[in-house]
Amino acid sequence: MPTMPAPCILFLSGASLVGQNILSALAGRRTGLHLAAINSVANEPALFDFDEAFLAGNLKDDPDAFGQRFDQIIEGLQPSLVIPCRDDDVAWLAARAQARPNPALPFLCGAPGPALAMLDKAASADLSARHGLPYAATLATDTDAARLMDFAARHGYPLIAKPRQGFASRGVFLVQNDTQLARLAGRPDTILQRYLGDRAEVQAYLDGIARDGIPLFHSFEADKHALQAFIAPDGSLKGLLATRHAMRQGRSERVARNDDPTLLQLGQRCAQAFATEGWRGPLNIQCQRTPEGDYGIYEYNGRYTGATGARWLLGYDEVGMGLEHFGGIRLPESPAPHAWPDAVQRLPVSRAVEAGWVEMLERTGHWLGRRR
Known part of the structure; x- marks a missing residue:
C-alpha cells in the first residue's frame, strides 16, 4: 500500500524568532510531520531547519503579490495547518479566512476584528474598554495638542509614546514634558500610554544623566x-x-x-x-x-x-x-x-548558513531539504 504523505505544517515568516521557538518546541516530536516555511529573506540560517522553504515578497510591501505566491505554495503543499509568526501575518490570515473560507485549509487564527x-494598540484599548479589561490608558496622537495636554494632565509624566502597530519595544519613547508631547500632535502612527512603572525611578535616572552623563547602553x-x-x-x-x-x-x-x-x-x-x-x-x-x-x-x-x-x-x-x-x-x-x-x-545561539542553499532559494524561490 502507498504510504500516506506526512501532514504538512506551513509557517508564515518561518525564519523569525517566533518560528524558531515553534521549532524548538517541536524538537524530538517532528517525525511524521513535514514542516515548510515561507520567508521574505533567504539568508536566514533558521530557514533551513525546516524541511522545505519558499521565498516570497514582503507581505507589507505588496499584499497582492504575496497572496498570489501564497496560493501557488498551498496548491502544491496542501498543508494541514498554516501558522502565522508575525503580527502582520496574523491579520492577513484572519482576513483571508473570512474572505475565502475553506474548512480543508485551517489557519491558526480567529476573526479579523480582534486580529x-x-x-x-488604539483598537486594543477600545476592545479592552468594551470588556472591562485593565488596559493602560491610551490615546491616539492623531488629534490636536489640547487633547494630548489633557491626557498628560490626567495621567502625568512620563508618558509612553509608541507606534500604533509595533512590538518588542521598537520605536518606543518616554515623553517627559509638554514640549516633547506637543510635537506628537496630529501624528497618525503613534499612541500615548500611561506609564505603568515607577515614575520616581525614571526621575532618579534622569537626574543621574544630568549629573553624570548618558550611559552608552541604557533602558528601564x-x-x-x-x-x-x-x-x-x-x-x-x-x-x-x-x-x-x-x-x-x-x-x-x-x-x-x-x-x-x-x-x-x-x-x-x-x-x-x-x-x-x-x-x-x-x-x-x-x-x-x-x-x-x-x-x-x-x-x-x-x-x-x-x-x-x-x-x-x-x-x-x-x-x-x-x-x-x-x-x-x-x-x-x-x-x-x-x-x-x-x-x-534564554541564551543567544551562534549559527552559520550554507551558501549553496541560500543561492538555490534566491535563484529558484524554493529549497527542499533531506527528510529528517
Missing part, C-alpha cells in the same frame, strides 16, 4: 508579566500559563512561572473577552505591575511568541494544542521530566 484590534529594566492562553475553535479555553520575564536591554533573559491567582484570573477574563469577539488560537497578553500592585495590560498578540520555546520547557505545550485543535494532529507523547522547572534561561 486588527491586536495589531492596532523591570520585570514583565505575560499570559499565554489558547482558545480552541469552539471558543473554549484549552490552556493558560502566566510567566514573569526578567528583562535586559529590551529582551527577556529569564522566564519563570507565575502562579499568582490574580494574574491567572486576568488571563481567563482576557481569553473570554477575545473568544466573545471571535478570536481563536494563541493569545498573548503583555502586562506590567503598577506601583499600586495591580496588573496593567499594554499589548496583545494573537500568535506564538519569542518565549514559546521557554514555555514548552516549563511544561506548557501551546504548539501541541495548535496542531491538535486546529490541524487534527496529535503529537507523540514526550517523556515528562521528573519535575518541570520553575524557570528557564
Whole structure:
C-alpha cells in the first residue's frame, strides 16, 4: 500500500524568532510531520531547519503579490495547518479566512476584528474598554495638542509614546514634558500610554544623566508579566500559563512561572473577552505591575511568541494544542521530566548558513531539504 504523505505544517515568516521557538518546541516530536516555511529573506540560517522553504515578497510591501505566491505554495503543499509568526501575518490570515473560507485549509487564527484590534494598540484599548479589561490608558496622537495636554494632565509624566502597530519595544519613547508631547500632535502612527512603572525611578535616572552623563547602553529594566492562553475553535479555553520575564536591554533573559491567582484570573477574563469577539488560537497578553500592585495590560498578540520555546520547557505545550485543535494532529507523547522547572534561561545561539542553499532559494524561490 502507498504510504500516506506526512501532514504538512506551513509557517508564515518561518525564519523569525517566533518560528524558531515553534521549532524548538517541536524538537524530538517532528517525525511524521513535514514542516515548510515561507520567508521574505533567504539568508536566514533558521530557514533551513525546516524541511522545505519558499521565498516570497514582503507581505507589507505588496499584499497582492504575496497572496498570489501564497496560493501557488498551498496548491502544491496542501498543508494541514498554516501558522502565522508575525503580527502582520496574523491579520492577513484572519482576513483571508473570512474572505475565502475553506474548512480543508485551517489557519491558526480567529476573526479579523480582534486580529486588527491586536495589531492596532488604539483598537486594543477600545476592545479592552468594551470588556472591562485593565488596559493602560491610551490615546491616539492623531488629534490636536489640547487633547494630548489633557491626557498628560490626567495621567502625568512620563508618558509612553509608541507606534500604533509595533512590538518588542521598537520605536518606543518616554515623553517627559509638554514640549516633547506637543510635537506628537496630529501624528497618525503613534499612541500615548500611561506609564505603568515607577515614575520616581525614571526621575532618579534622569537626574543621574544630568549629573553624570548618558550611559552608552541604557533602558528601564523591570520585570514583565505575560499570559499565554489558547482558545480552541469552539471558543473554549484549552490552556493558560502566566510567566514573569526578567528583562535586559529590551529582551527577556529569564522566564519563570507565575502562579499568582490574580494574574491567572486576568488571563481567563482576557481569553473570554477575545473568544466573545471571535478570536481563536494563541493569545498573548503583555502586562506590567503598577506601583499600586495591580496588573496593567499594554499589548496583545494573537500568535506564538519569542518565549514559546521557554514555555514548552516549563511544561506548557501551546504548539501541541495548535496542531491538535486546529490541524487534527496529535503529537507523540514526550517523556515528562521528573519535575518541570520553575524557570528557564534564554541564551543567544551562534549559527552559520550554507551558501549553496541560500543561492538555490534566491535563484529558484524554493529549497527542499533531506527528510529528517
